Amino acid sequence: MATPDPSAHALFEVPAPPPPAEDKPAKGLPRPAADLPVARVVVDVPLAHLDRTYEYLVPTRFDAEAVPGCRVRVRFAGKVVDGFLLERAAAAEHDGRLAFLDRVVSPEPVLSAEVARSCRAVADRYAGTLIDVLRLAIPPRHAKVEAEEPAAPAAAPARPAGAAWGEYRAGRAFLDAVHAGKQAHAVWQALPGEDWPARLAEVAATAASAGRGAVVVVPDHRDVARVHAACADLVGADAVVALSADLGPAKRYRGWLAVRRGCARIVVGTRATAYAPVADPGVLVVWDDGDDQHADPRSPYAHVRDVLVTRAHLSGAGVLVAGFARTAEAQLLVESGWAAEVAATRDRVRAAAPRVTALGEHDSQLARDPAARTARIPTVAFEAARGALTAGNPVLVQVPRRGYLPALTCQDCRTPARCRRCAGPLHVPVGAPPACRWCAATEANYRCPKCGSRRLRAVVVGAKRTAEELGRAFPGFPVRTSGAREVLSTVDDKPALVVATPGAEPVAPKGYGAALLLDGWALLSRADLRASEEALRRWMTAAALVRPAGDGGRVVVLAESALPPVQALVRWDPTWHAAQELSARVELGFPPAVRMASVDGTPDAVAAFLDDLAAPDGAEVLGPVPLSDPDGRDPRERALVRVPRADGRQLAEALAAAQSRRTSRKDPDPVRVKVDPLDLV
Known part of the structure; x- marks a missing residue:
């Protein structure tokens, strides 16, 4: 716990008279509580140099309500602000006079001691502030819901059989360790076609059967619905709570309170869960930890996987990192010995996987279709789709981008087409002329500023245009789209073409007959350190929805067969690819092999921050380099600070101290600091 700052009380100190016999002294000041009169409070003030606890006196009228974990209002620097009461003490550490609590918003203890410790640790790891993490951890109060009568605690369910975990090496051993209350850590490599919601429900129910809690975090609300239904089937609807932003404030707060009050032992939800x-x-379980929705876009930019690992260290809970693919971070957990690998044998994987075909895999393929490498949908893809449709099965078509023609360039010189007004990228909506993606201005008479050409070409084709093309190529079969605002959860098993963007693939009850993974170059050519890892993750997520090869399931990936992520998909060996990625990160000196922080801001702000940063010995500063700014109106730079993993804590402390000095000086230009960011390049 941070040491209270005496100067913070200078603006609102009040004298502390000797306790009179009456509840209200003659001067009108309240009387401090007789027992544990000092409250230590974290205030809702988003300034780094104020990231500590502050001490207040508890008036006697709030003695019963001011419990650890409740919401309070306090006077801070001349203003009344919100806060959370962390603990009460018999004596103050601050030598001066203390102010009184202004009021107790609610006696409901919303912040548990275990969550408070975890939030403090997460804030320290990511060089953030405690109050920023608490805003993510505790939903806004809903007074009407809070006043409702709490439900009775759910009884411990019976332990599920979990027979399907016998398909995996160390699967049953992991379940036994969870039931025995051991701190078991594992990385689970799910088989293609696996009913993973049911498997995760069995893990959660195993913990609940031993009288302990379970947290399952998934990327989006569709996954929440699937895992929640699977858990409800095992333990009953009253024993599991689903939390996601689409529930609405009242329903979400009701479910959150049920967990806090001990009415439910299992909670399933998205990032904040x-x-x-x-x-x-x-x-503590995270599914598909490579999905970028697990990375919080708000300060301190924490990742769910690291939050759960941090929480496990403090609480003694087990951790399960699960998915069809595997990240370099998960591979590091295995290679370091922190987590055990739960995976099936190669024979079992081959039996469950669909047949995967890539471009150039066989010379005969190119002999029959010489244009296979340049065609967007070559003959082998058409044959796979036609065979599945003819057999009466649906076909999944994954397209990297939504929209119609989402990116344009000049036909002659390939210069990216941009808006004359705001320099935003141009695109072609359905049935409309080119328009700006930023300001929506129409560019019907576009002229290339470099060569003067009026002709445009598509850089990548979106899902809408792909659906049109496939509709003409396969007349008589319905074409459905899933992506953006029209995401489908499921499709029936009738023959149809389902065009989906990554992450929006609907589930077919009996599996797809085939999957076409289009525009692989668009995923692999991104200027991103994680481009190949992310491409493989998206492909495997889609391919896992296809039936096994023994049942006729086929996957065609439109990318060169010699590329490592394509080879990993063809062999269905994400472990090999993750090991390759981790080895490359070690050689290049990028996370997770090292700890790294990015510092973004104006050139002057970044330079001043680096000058003020007391980085640990051996720290290496890369840059700064200019960030992309097409119109030149907001020049910004980025610098990277790299240290060995062993010095990660020191780096975070130095970053937090530098931010604290900036906010205390009231430096005008903000600086955004991210520790181990996903978007390094």
Whole structure:
């Protein structure tokens, strides 16, 4: 716990008279509580140099309500602000006079001691502030819901059989360890076609059967619905709570309170659920940790996987990192010995996987279709789709981009087409002339500023245009799209073409007959350190929805067969690719092999921050380099600070201290600091 800052009380100190016999002294000041009169409070002030606890006196009228974990209002620097009461003490550490609590918003103890410790640790790891993490961990109060009568605690369910975990090496051993209350850590490589919601439900129910809590974090609300239904089938609807932003404030707060009050032992949800206040957590699960929705876009930019690992260290819970693909971070957990690998044998993987075909895999393929490498949908893809449709099965078509023609360049010189007004990228909406993606201005008479040409070409074709092309190529079969605002959860098993963007692939009850993974170059050619890892993750997520090769399931990936991520998909060996990625990161000196922070801001602000940064010995500064700014109106730079993993804590402390000095000086230009960011390049 941070040491209270005496100067912070200078603006609102009040004298502390000797306790009179009456509840209200003659001067009108309240009387401090007789027992534990000092409250330590974290205030809702988003300034780095104020990231500590402050001490206040508890008036006697709030003695019963001011419980640890409740919401309070306090006077801070002349203003009344919100805060959370962390603990009460018999004596103050601050030598001066203390102010009184202004009021107790609610006696509901929303912040548990275990969650408070975890939030503090997450803030320290990411060089952030505690109050920023608490805003993510604790939803806004809903007074009407809070006043409702709490439900009775759910009884511990029976332990599920979990027979399907016998398909995986160390699968049953992991379940036994969770039931025994051991701190078991594992990385689970799910088989293609696996009913993964049911498997995760079995893990959660195993922890609940031993009287402990379980937290399951998934990327989006569709996954929440699937895992929640699977858990409800095992333990009953009253024993599991689903939390996601689409529930609405009242329903979400009701479910969150049920978890906090101990009415439910299992909680399933999206990103913020990583902080769910389950009592005595036994297992913490994250599904598909490579999905970018697990990275919080708000300060301190924490990742769910690291939040759960941090929380497990403090609470003694087990951790399960699961998915069809594997990230370099998960591979590091295995190679370091921190987590055990739960995976099936190669024979079992080959039996469950669909047949995967890539471009140039066989010379005969190119002999029959010489244009296969340049065609967007070559003959082998048409044959796979036609065979599945003829057999009465649906076909999944994955397209990297939504829209119609989402990116344009000049036909003659390939210069990116941009808006004359705001320099935003141009695109072609359905049935409309080119328009700006930023300001929506129409560019019907576009002229290239470099060569003067009026002709445009598509850089990549979106899902809408792909659906049109496939509709003409396969007349008589319905074409459905899934992406953006029209995401489908499921499709039936009738023959149809389902065009989906990554992450929006609907589930077919009996599996797809075939999957076409289009425009692989668009995923692999991104200027991103994680481009190949992300491409493989998206491909495997889609391919896992296809039936096994023994049942006729086929996957065609439109990318060169010699590329490592394509080879990993063809062999269905994400472990090999993750090991390759981790080895490359070690050689290049990028996370997770090292700890790294990015510093973004104006050139002057970044330079001043680096001058003020007391980085640990051996720290290396890369840059700064200019960030992309097409119109030149907001020049910004980025610098990277790299240290060995062992010095990660020192780097975070130095970054936090530098931010604290900036906010205390009231430096005008903000600087955004991210520790281990996903978007390094």
